[in-house]
Amino acid sequence: MLRTVAAMVGVITAVLAGSTAGLAAAVASPVLAAVLASGVIVALAVLAALVRYQFSASDRAKQAALFEEQQARP
Incomplete structure (x- = not known):
């Protein structure tokens, strides 16, 4: 199930969302642990x-x- 094109697109989307959150956290806080954790x-x-x-x-x-x-009949 996870070897489909939809799963690959989902993983890429998740990585991009995580990196965006990490960049936003880097602007807000210079602490590397907080940036990594949020991402x-x-x-x-x-x-x-x-x-x-x-x-x-x-x-x-x-x-x-x-x-x-195949549909159920009333």
């Missing part, structure tokens, strides 16, 4: 959210009917 925390949070969204989208796609015959 890593934001990157991991974004990655977790995107992976969760990918799993839920995959579950919805598995449950969707591809043909009219």
Whole structure:
């Protein structure tokens, strides 16, 4: 599941979000530990959210009917 193009895009997005948060923290505070911590925390949070969204989208796609015959009849 995590070897899809969507997962790769999610990882890149998380890295970019983390580095942006790190740059913002570097402007606010010169302490390296705070900068690294904020960047890593934001990157991991974004990655977790995107992976969760990918799993839920995959579950919805598995449950969707591809043909009219597969749909439940009233």
